[in-house]
Each structure stands twice: as structure tokens, then as C-alpha cells.
Amino acid sequence: MPRNTLNLVLLLATTLLISACSKQGIYDSAIGWERSSAGLEPEQVTVGELEIAYLRSKEAVDGDTVVLVHGFGANKDNWTRLAKEFKGEFNIYAFDLPGHGDSSKPLNIGYRFEDQVGYLNQALAKLGVERFHMMGNSMGGAITALYSATHPDQVQTAVLFDPAGIFEYESELVDLVLEGDNPLIPKQEGDFDKLLDFALEKRPFVPWPIFDVMEEKAIANREVNEVIFAAIRDTGFEPDFRNAITNIQAPVLVVWGKLDRVIDYRNADVFVEAIPNARKAILDDIGHAPMVEAPEESAALFRDFLADRQP
Secondary structure (H helix, E strand, C coil): CCHHHHHHHHHHHHHHHHCCCCHHHHHHHHHHHHHHHCCEEEEEEEECCEEEEEEEECCCCCCCEEEEECCCCCCHHHHHHHHHHCCCCCEEEEECCCCCCCCCCCCCCCCCHHHHHHHHHHHHHHHCCCCEEEEEECHHHHHHHHHHHHCCCCEEEEEEECCCCCCCCCCHHHHHHHCCCCCCCCCCCCHHHHHHHHHCCCCCCCCHHHHHHHHHHHHHCHHHHHHHHHHHCCHHHCHHHHHHHCCCCCCEEEEEECCCCCCCCCHHHHHHHHCCCEEEEEECCCCCCHHHHCHHHHHHHHHHHHHHHCC
């Protein structure tokens, strides 16, 4: 059993012995432990009428800043494993986009990529974060690409993990959605388990109390998830996104899991061809979330990417 997993199991066992905790209490303890291990603490920032939750490094370091943007239906805690690899090396900010995690979830605001770029830009401005590396996964990858094109003076480099936005090569997900079945939106008990199996090739161990709470949260978010998915669904078939990313000035690394069933890895070539200064890395045994499935390898790819840019 991996050491991190063993530590988490011991934490849960200790928590259960100390008191008859609720599943929510166990979940909160486990999430808090994961964040603390990565050197992160939770905060909130107000943008207009929205409350945006985020994680940040507890202690500032003499290094660059990295901004992390999760995918559809996910949240800021998808990044704790990768953030742990960067502890003491970079200043980390991981956001819950509106509609996700602990951020506001109104049904009547814009949820297209460009809308999320706007909310994120306002949040970063309020926090005084002016220059940074940016990483995004899936929907967050598309938002990262569009942010880089829209605010080139802010983004030093961009890393796109299995980004959405282009569907030149269709995936198993596209076929399922066209048939009326979207595995990314859990609707009932058992659907969250199917979602993890569908999206992740190397699924991390999640103890039952934590899994149950994660499933309950996912099902509770069904309505807002359907609104968000509808808002972004057709973006990959519109020319605006493809045209926009040709304006990216920052160096870009596209990382893709070859076994991704959500978005076909062959779309990496389309991104690299469209973005002036981009390269790709394909991970053979990984699915849709390399930063979750292979955090050490993802971190190493980023470090090598930065090293190649040094004069």
C-alpha cells in the first residue's frame, strides 16, 4: 500500500476510535489532512456577487506562482497531490470555479469558457496575483488556454492536462452524450463510481466514508452541472476557441493520457498545431486526469519544461 494511502487509512482509523464521527466529519478530516500535507490552506474571495473558494500555500516561498484550474464537475482538491510535489518550490493557488466545489453555484450566470476566464481574472486581481504559470485539466485546460490568449501579460507558461475545447477526434464520451447518457453527471447512487472508472485509468484509493460524501456532493450538484455542461457543450465545434488559442504567446505544454475516454488524446496534435509555441507529452497508461493519476510524473514534466526554457 502506498505510504500516502496508509497514512490516510491510519488517520481515518484514529478519527473513528476517538469519536463516533459522521461521514461528513471523517471527510472533512481527510480532506484537511490532504491539504495540510500539500502545504495548502482554504480561503475565499468575493467577485461581484460570487464567493470563490480557493486553496493557497500556507507559507510563501521565494519562487514562482502556479495557478491551478480544475475540470468540469471537479474542484480545487483535485490538485492536492500535484501541489504536494511542488511544496516549498512554488506558491500555489487552486480555485473552485463558480458552479463547483465550495464556490457560489447560481443557475443564472454565464458558464462558458470566456465567462470563467472573466471570473478567474477578477479573483486573481483581487488577490494581487499578477504573473504566474497556469495549469488546467479538461474544462480547466480550455479555460487555461483561453486565459493565456486573453491575458498574455500575466501567463508565464501554460500546462494543459487533457484539455477540452477541441473535439476533432471524437471520444467515447461524445458517443454516450449523443445517446443521451452523460457519465460525467452523477444522478443516483452508483453513478459516481461509474464516473471514476470512466475518467481515471489509475484510480486512487478512496475509503468508503470519503467516497460516500463525494458521491452525495456530486449528485447534489446535478442541476448546476447540467447547466454548466449545456453552456460549454458546443464550444469544441465553434471556430472562436480555435482562433483564440492561436494568439497564445506563452510556452505551452500539452499533457495527455493516452487512455483518456473523455477526450481523445489525438486532439493534442490539434492544440499543438494551433498554438505557436507548444509541445506535447503523451502518457501511455494514464486516463483523463494525469495530475491525479500520476502526480510525480506530471510534476517532473513541468520541471523539465521550465528547464528547457532557461537560457
